[in-house]
Amino acid sequence: MFVLVGVSLLTFMMTVIIPADPAARWAGVRATAEQVAKARQELGLDQPLPVQYLRYLSGVLRGNLGVSVRTRQPVMVDLRAYLPATAELVVVGMAISLAIGLPLGIWSAVRKDTWVDHMCRAIAVFGVSLPTFWLAMNLQVLFFRWLGWFPLGGRLSSMLELTTTVPHLTGFLLLDSLVTGHWEVFGNSLRHLALPALTLAAYPLGLVAKQIRSSLLEVFGEDYIRVARAYGLPERVVTYSYALKNAFGPTLTVFALCAGYSLVNTFLIEAVFNWPGLGNYTAMAVTTGDYPAIMGITLVVAVMYVILNLIVDVLLALDPRVRV
Amino acid sequence: MALPANRPRPAVLEQIRYSGYLITKNSLTTVGFGIVLVLLVIALLAPVFVPHPEHAVLGTTNVAEALRPPSGRYLFGTDELGRDLFSRVIYGTRISLQIGTLAVGLALLIGVPLGLVAGYLGGFVDEVIMRVTDIFLSFPPLLLAIAVAALLGRSLTNAMIAIAIAWWPWYTRLMRGTVISLREKPFVEAARMMGTPATRIMVRHVLVNSLSPVIVQASLDFGSVILTSAALSFLGLGAQPPQPEWGLILSTARNYFLVAPWYSFFPGMAMVITVLAFNLVGDGLREITDPKTRRL
Numbered sequence: 001m002f003v004l005v006g007v008s009l010l011t012f013m014m015t016v017i018i019p020a021d022p023a024a025r026w027a028g029v030r031a032t033a034e035q036v037a038k039a040r041q042e043l044g045l046d047q048p049l050p051v052q053y054l055r056y057l058s059g060v061l062r063g064n065l066g067v068s069v070r071t072r073q074p075v076m077v078d079l080r081a082y083l084p085a086t087a088e089l090v091v092v093g094m095a096i097s098l099a100i101g102l103p104l105g106i107w108s109a110v111r112k113d114t115w116v117d118h119m120c121r122a123i124a125v126f127g128v129s130l131p132t133f134w135l136a137m138n139l140q141v142l143f144f145r146w147l148g149w150f151p152l153g154g155r156l157s158s159m160l161e162l163t164t165t166v167p168h169l170t171g172f173l174l175l176d177s178l179v180t181g182h183w184e185v186f187g188n189s190l191r192h193l194a195l196p197a198l199t200l201a202a203y204p205l206g207l208v209a210k211q212i213r214s215s216l217l218e219v220f221g222e223d224y225i226r227v228a229r230a231y232g233l234p235e236r237v238v239t240y241s242y243a244l245k246n247a248f249g250p251t252l253t254v255f256a257l258c259a260g261y262s263l264v265n266t267f268l269i270e271a272v273f274n275w276p277g278l279g280n281y282t283a284m285a286v287t288t289g290d291y292p293a294i295m296g297i298t299l300v301v302a303v304m305y306v307i308l309n310l311i312v313d314v315l316l317a318l319d320p321r322v323r324v
Numbered sequence: 325m326a327l328p329a330n331r332p333r334p335a336v337l338e339q340i341r342y343s344g345y346l347i348t349k350n351s352l353t354t355v356g357f358g359i360v361l362v363l364l365v366i367a368l369l370a371p372v373f374v375p376h377p378e379h380a381v382l383g384t385t386n387v388a389e390a391l392r393p394p395s396g397r398y399l400f401g402t403d404e405l406g407r408d409l410f411s412r413v414i415y416g417t418r419i420s421l422q423i424g425t426l427a428v429g430l431a432l433l434i435g436v437p438l439g440l441v442a443g444y445l446g447g448f449v450d451e452v453i454m455r456v457t458d459i460f461l462s463f464p465p466l467l468l469a470i471a472v473a474a475l476l477g478r479s480l481t482n483a484m485i486a487i488a489i490a491w492w493p494w495y496t497r498l499m500r501g502t503v504i505s506l507r508e509k510p511f512v513e514a515a516r517m518m519g520t521p522a523t524r525i526m527v528r529h530v531l532v533n534s535l536s537p538v539i540v541q542a543s544l545d546f547g548s549v550i551l552t553s554a555a556l557s558f559l560g561l562g563a564q565p566p567q568p569e570w571g572l573i574l575s576t577a578r579n580y581f582l583v584a585p586w587y588s589f590f591p592g593m594a595m596v597i598t599v600l601a602f603n604l605v606g607d608g609l610r611e612i613t614d615p616k617t618r619r620l
Contacts, residue, residue, distance in 0.1 A: 002455070002458075003458055003459060003462050006455070006456075006458065006459030006462070007459060007462055007463070009459070010459055010460070010463075011471075014471060014472065014475055125600065125603060125604070126596075126600070128603065129547060129551075129596055129599040129600040129603055130596060131551055131554055131555070131571075131574070131592060131595050131596070131599075132555070133555070133558050133574060134574055134588065134592035134595065134596070137574070137577070137578065137581050137588045137592070138588070138589075138592070140581075140582070141581065141582065141585050141588075144582075145582050145585075152582075260464045261464055261466070263464065264464045264466040264467045264470070265466070267466075267470070267559070268555055268558060268559070271558070271559065272578065282470070283559055283560075285474075286470070286474045286559055286560065286561060287560055289474075291474075291475065294470075294471055294474050294475070295471070298463070298467060298468075298470075298471040301464065301467055302462055302463045302464070302467065305462065305463070305464055305467075306462050309462075
């Protein structure tokens with residue numbers, strides 16, 4: 001709770017100390033001094049700072065993040081329109097990173113110091129060192145230009161986008177088209193999702209693999225594992241039913257950190273793949289100097305990040321060894 | 325093998341020898357250090373061996389030679405304005421190392437003293453500093469950097485400031501933890517009993533003994549800072565044309581890379597090598613300084 005108030009305070013302070021005058025921006029380039037003064041009054045900028053902050057906070061609590069200077073719509077409305085596309089990307093990307101990263105890390109730990117281990121560790125280091133947007137561009141060259149397997153960008157082919165309408169249920173295009181039985185849209189959007197999701201998965205994949213490897217190795221050194229092995233239990237049972245359970249904790253923390261990181265990473269990925277999500281919205285807000293939008297995004301993403309970390313803390317607390 | 329430390333030698337020389345011995349123990353770390361050294365030399369000597377320095381530092385263009393593939397004349401090909409990409413990428417090394425040094429340095433300059441004070445004094449001061457730190461830590465660093473850079477306005481300097489603002493809390497937290505574990509050590513108590521002033525104890529006794537984890541972290545962060553600054557430039561928030569910054573080159577390459585793959589390939593490769601090298605060095609340093617993983 002304290003942290004959330006702090007986050008809102010920090011975002012508010014950032015809007016206060018910016019060099020540009022929001023009132024002048026609101027009134028437009030050709031506004032007279034009078035119009036600017038009127039805008040200042042309308043926006044409540046003539047009030048003392050604590051009053052401004054309280055007004056801002058009460059607005060935020062009611063879901064009012066201010067009005068975008070660029071689209072002239074409430075920031076909240078814009079966010080709601082753009083968020084599902086980003087969420088879809090993050091969920092699929094993180095799922096891919098788990099699906100590849102976990103087995104990779106486990107395999108690497110079981111075969112410690114063999115070529116398998118070295119290869120897995122190399123993949124992990126590379127995943128963390130690759131500039132996201134560069135990886136995205138290389139995938140485009142490889143899979144679009146040379147192999148022609150996947151489309152260049154966007155969420156749907158423009159042909160499909162114009163001819164079919166999928167009912168807007170959740171905003172997750174994959175889910176909506178699946179539930180309503182629009183198979184063509186489903187397949188098409190899956191193909192569009194492939195490259196951005198793969199790009200997104202690269203970074204968390206490396207970290208997850210690295211973490212599960214080192215936790216597993218640590219657990220392998222414990223007495224109960226030695227006992228299990230001494231009893232002659234098959235190595236598979238020792239690894240999967242005994243060791244893995246206790247190695248998950250730290251990996252979960254790393255995973256949550258990665259999810260927060262990925263949420264911001266989509267900003268870059270969306271720019272390359274022209275994915276109509278939060279990142280594209282942010283990029284446009286950044287280029288046009290749309291401060292309310294930037295601050296709204298910052299606040300919303302930070303809050304999501306805080307909540308994510310909270311969930312992880314709660315999940316970890318379920319482990320009796322952590323409980324105080 | 326007998327440790328070199330067993331033989332009497334001047335202390336400083338001995339330390340350098342010993343560090344060298346530890347570093348060369350792990351081959352990956354050695355490779356990382358080697359690459360970093362080469363990058364430093366490249367950055368320092370860029371004007372000497374670059375064929376077209378005017379393409380990198382000035383806004384000189386040569387449109388007649390636009391988008392040429394790599395050849396003997398243009399090692400990495402040319403960009404849409406006919407500038408030699410090899411020269412630009414090499415000069416980019418300078419900018420990236422500079423950004424890394426300045427941004428990490430600035431973050432250290434803010435974070436380390438705060439952590440030192442919070443950890444050593446404790447109590448109310450600690451409480452205030454750590455709560456502020458918590459707030460900054462509840463933003464994903466890249467997000468905070470983007471927001472601050474967007475608010476400060478577009479320039480490389482502002483991008484560096486933004487990165488430092490996003491990074492300092494990590495050092496404060498790390499520093500505080502180390503300082504707290506040192507605070508009750510006998511040598512600090514002894515200094516206190518001799519009546520040494522608190523500021524002197526903090527700087528002469530506590531600070532110098534708690535720097536190694538911070539240095540390890542800083543070397544690990546060097547890579548992520550370079551990536552972040554490239555990301556900011558890519559979004560138009562960092563370096564501005566015609567600066568040969570890798571992220572910015574990649575950003576303009578976006579319009580041409582499907583017909584001219586070399587345009588995006590080489591600057592990206594330079595970035596990967598640099599970041600990888602710093603990650604290897606950081607990992608190696610961590611292994612060396614952590615007694616649990618140190619292999620003698």
